[in-house]
Amino acid sequence: MNRNALTLTTVLLALVTVPLTITGAAVALPGLQDDLGVGLAAAQWVVNGYNACFAGFLTFGGSLADLLGRRRMFAAGVALFCAGSLTCALAGDITLLTAARALAGVGAAATTAAGSSILAATFDGPARARAFGLLGTVLGAGLAFGPTVSGALVTAVDWRAVFAVPATLSGLVLLLCPLLPRLAGVKGRRIDWAGGTLFTAALMLLIFVLVEAPSLGFADPAVLGGLAVALGLGAAFVVVERRTADPMFDLGLVTNRPFAAFSLAAGVLMVVMVPLLVYLPSYLIAVVGLEAGEAGSWLLMLTVPSIVLPPAGAAIARRSRAALVGGAVVLSGAGAALLVTVGADSTPWQLAGPLLLIGAGVGLTTGVVDGLAVSSVRTEQAGTAAGLFNTARLATETVALAVVGTALAVLSGGRLEGAGFTAALHTVGAALGAPAAVAAVIVLLLLRGGAQRARQR
Known part of the structure; x- marks a missing residue:
């Protein structure tokens, strides 16, 4: 070798x-x-x-x-x-x-x-x-x-x-x-030590607040204080990044409409998929009654599209970036909304609709949207854009994971089992579907605006 x-x-x-x-x-x-x-x-x-x-x-x-x-x-x-x-x-x-x-x-x-x-x-x-x-x-x-x-x-x-x-x-x-x-x-x-420290501290504190709020109480001083400090750290991070000569993130990229559109789409797709990867196995085991191995095999409907669909996504992107990215977000949102049909007696066929739709939305854009985001900026910004894109996507899915976990805990009475878990999953599915629809509209508007600005140049 x-x-x-x-x-x-x-x-x-x-x-x-x-x-x-x-x-x-x-x-x-x-x-x-x-x-x-x-x-x-x-x-x-x-x-x-x-x-x-x-x-x-x-x-x-x-x-x-x-x-x-x-x-x-x-x-x-x-x-x-x-x-x-x-x-x-x-x-x-x-x-x-x-x-x-x-x-x-x-x-x-x-x-x-x-x-x-x-x-x-x-x-x-x-x-x-x-x-x-x-x-x-x-x-x-x-x-x-x-x-x-x-x-x-x-x-x-x-x-x-x-x-x-x-x-x-x-x-x-x-x-x-x-x-x-x-x-x-x-x-x-x-190294932007100040920016990195502020960003990491703000994210970790926000996750702490979201995870601990159900047990401590949303009005608990630790929860309210932690949220206030997290927001303060986030604001300080923005100020530091704007003044630092070599910032961790070039926040000016946020004003690049195509880059913002692709980043938003990638974040929303992970907001829908990642919490399901984490909590759906627990549902299939605790409520549907599957063994862990069976639960994993059922999730192939959600994950295999990430392997087989990227070439199709790349082909669609060559014809229309807006159709690919906006359509992918719509597919995933529709799949999340269909989770209201899931129940204790669900079969693989009944789960196929929501899981395949979500998986298709993610699969069509896997790797493709990354390339679109980086190619939407100047060559000298490519490295910075890749770092900002990936960190934003990871931060978004991490916050979403904490929010969904908190919602499931509150809605199920702190016990992920039985009818309470089913009702909580239905609510979360509907809640994920709605912002996905809104995000699809925003993505299309951003891409349309970006195309018009490019033609004007």
Whole structure:
């Protein structure tokens, strides 16, 4: 195997663990709640803590890779992820498990940012396009088959196996890291410590408020105070980014209408899909009565379109970007609204409608909308745009995950089981469908405005 092929294999093997550990935690939730004897609010941090750290540290990871060196940062990220996942597999209490998941989230962020940077530095021209195409395929495969693999592991072993397998894979990657090319950092690049700290703190505090509000009470001083501080930190972040010479995010990109449209669409699609990846397995297990492996296989209807539909999405985008992106958001919103038909006696055929519609909306845009967003800005802004796009999408889905978890907890009386869970899922489905419809209209208006401005130039 030549050096480039080894580099590609190492990076892809590392990054396939990212979707595996997200879907694995979702399938493991019912088992770990029973085994560790914890309530819903505590268990939610196993998912939310990981996602929040992943979203909060992603751009930080890219900045550190530029400063400290890509291979060094990649290896550090893999090591953190491995240590966190291994600790999750061995944890005997929820506090240690939650802390380990947060550590794994930081590691996943560093691994993703540095790994993408390694591919960009190693390959150029058509070879780079093929490398990132394979990366998209691997991530899509991890997302598509993650619930099924994780369900099988839970059924065959127990919930700890869904953390042990990613730990093993990342351990193998760690052994390969010394074989990666030495890639020096970028000279003259400064890290926006102030902006990064404010963004991460605001996001983490907002997630804390959303997750803890049902148990503490929405009028509790800690909840109200935490929300006020989170908003204050967010406002300070905007001020700092506008004044910093080398900001973490170029907020001026928000005024780029096509970029804003593609970012909004990507965020809304994840708002609909990711909470279902996390909480639908629990519903299928606790209410429909499936084994974990069966629940994972049913979710293939939701995830497999992410593998098979991107080529169709790319073909549609060549004809009309608005038709692709707006139509995808509409499909996913319609699927979410159809969740009101789900019940304790649901069969795979009854779930096919909502799951396939949501999956189709996401699948048609997987990888495609990323390329559209980056290509909508000037070439010299491409790296910054990619970082802002991915961080915004991750932050949006993380907040949505916390909001949906809170809503399900409140609406079901704190017990995700029985008729209460069904009623809560119906309400959440309808609530997700409505903003998706509004977002589709906004996306189309932004793209129309962007096209008119482009013609005027």
